[in-house]
Amino acid sequence: MSLRRFPNRAASPSELPPPAASSRRPSSTAIWVWLLLSCTRRASAPNRNGSSTSRYCHPLSQFRCFGPSLKLILSSPAPNYTRQIVKEDKALVYQDWKECIKPLLDLDSFQLNPEFFTADEYIAAKSLVASRSFQVDEYHGSGMVPLADLFNHKTAAEDVHFTSVSSSSDSDAESGNGKRDADDENDGDDEPISPHPETEFSGGSYLEISSNSGNESTYLEMIIVRDVKAGSEVFNTYGSLGNAALLHRYGFTEPDNPFDILNLDLDIVVQWSSSLFSCRHSRRRLSVWRRLEYSGCVSEDSEYFEISYDGEPQVELLVLLYIMLLPDEEFHELDLALSATGEVKETPSLRLLGKERFLSSEDSEASKKLLLTRGVCQALFSLADARESLYGPNSLDNDIKSFTESSHITDPKLYHSLTLRISERRIIERLRSFADSGAGILRTAVGTRKRRRVERT
Template identity: 70%
Template sequence: MVPLADLFNHKTAAEDVHFTSVSSSSESDSDADNGKRDANNQNDGDDEAIASDIHSETGAFDGDDLELATSGDDITSMKMIMVKDVKAGDEVFNTYGSLGNAALLHRYGFTEPDNPFDILNIDLDIVIHWSLSLFSNRHGRRRLSLWRKLDYSGCVSQDSEYFEISFDGEPQVELLILLYIMLLPDDEFHELELSLSTICDVKETLRLCLFGKESSPCTEDSRLRTKLLLTQGVCRALFSLADARESYHGPNSLEVDIRSFNECCCATDPKLYYSLILRISERRMIEKLKSFAASGGGTLGTAKET
């Protein structure tokens, strides 16, 4: 452990201190510059410039960086900087980074209620299982293969591929495109395959075949692109994926989990306390995903239905 670095608890987006790193080489260069400037009797304005140069060579620490401060040939020192005023007697917080609850629990053994950086993962296997409930195995494999040829993929961690759902319930656009392709009528899918083989520009292929010839470069705007992808079929698929992900939490309802959390004491049973925060947060994001799908399907009167 780095001395003093583990003294402060984490608080998401509300830290009081930052740890910064300064390499030994940059400190040596700074000392040499200081010596030269002192010898030349430079004024206070030059001293401020020196401080600015030193600051530009530092970087804010997060949890992953702490071990880097003591590794390698270039010895690194640390500085603790107060970033805002703290009242006497109040706890001083650091930040371990912009991490969701699953990452906080895995790395540090705790979670936070209403963590704005929280995300929900939906495995690619869930999407494939949904596809098999509607289409043949050959259908799903061909659509997935084309999606990859269009240079798309999910997030990958420990040989597992998944899609992220944001804290607000918005799905990763790569998931929406995969669902869109899965649901394309056969003739439109064949057109997409043909276009991919004849048009070198993958983005142009997507613009023409996913959004139609009447589309324009403005469909590159992420918000508009998301709207165009949210057909009624895709929205229904999102509902199905949300239900499948909800089943991971077992038969107990969200209300039961909330009641258990309110009765739980962090001091006496921290494992249950923090795991319940994670469960409740995930289930609320599932509800937000359903709301996102419902609102998206209801506002797309101009989008074609699949």
């Protein structure tokens, strides 16, 4: 393990005069960067109460794929929900431009050329700054850190970690014959050197933060965590991100990404239930599911369930399907028990639905298997078909063929969107395999019971 250290000082536009305006693009780009850094500094500056203001601050990491990569998602066969997220984000950034940048065009002191300060130019410039910035700490906010932004991302195989440390800990670490103390040696594998947790920041770098005040000098340590051959590229990690997040935030993807997930909207589940039962049936069952304190993942105005890379659905989805398919008599019993006591204690089959069972690693796997009834497995097949229909008429084989014929150099839009599509459709295949394996467990159990009855006779 080796270590490189350089000052971790955020660029402060307040210390620099605005660049001279000109009708030439390079000068307008310089003004853009100055404006954006000023907005970043303004957004992260602490107010009189010590808390941070965020009037003009958006989660910058969401906007990195804007510019060329925005068209990548909007004009390519990426899933509908990904396109929708990008459209919503673009609307937020446009509002930001309208409130913060457009008024500056009327100021004589800036003499800005409106041609170079359109909303599209703002999106591209904001993407540039956001993709190069680090969240330093609560005091400094976001900043541009020289050299630290040079490293590309590699999923679960990075070569370096970045750690922010104060000068006081620096002097302690170097006091013993130039060696780092035992506590510092532990930070090579995601262990922070202070009580503050590790944070994945908008700059795409995996930083470990130690507490420091604004008056302390800080350093950013680059720690080599694996051997790198001379001439090879050195990779950082932006975090444990699936391809949907990588494409949305950074505009690229990675084949066979082990952190890929598939989102299954709650609306799809409700539509499936309504196709089999009445709307009243679906609403009542969904209400009981929520009264049991279950919920899906929530983002903006949507609620969804995650399907893991291996095709295993969230347990919350399995519980919902189980409740949707409960016989009326058992459901009525469950409803009465919840109304009377707020707890599920009446029968073993109903106690299965208690959320505490899934908080214990010992009970969780056994409970999941009990949830995989024949009806639930059939429901998973139906949901897999419904989710795959969102990709349109092209088959997975057609997507794979198009992918092999594409190039990330000549046609990055098609290449990266197809990587995401193929990855998600393969997760759908694994979801079907998961449902089939659950049905297989049921068939084995039924066969065992039949054999036992024959043996008794």
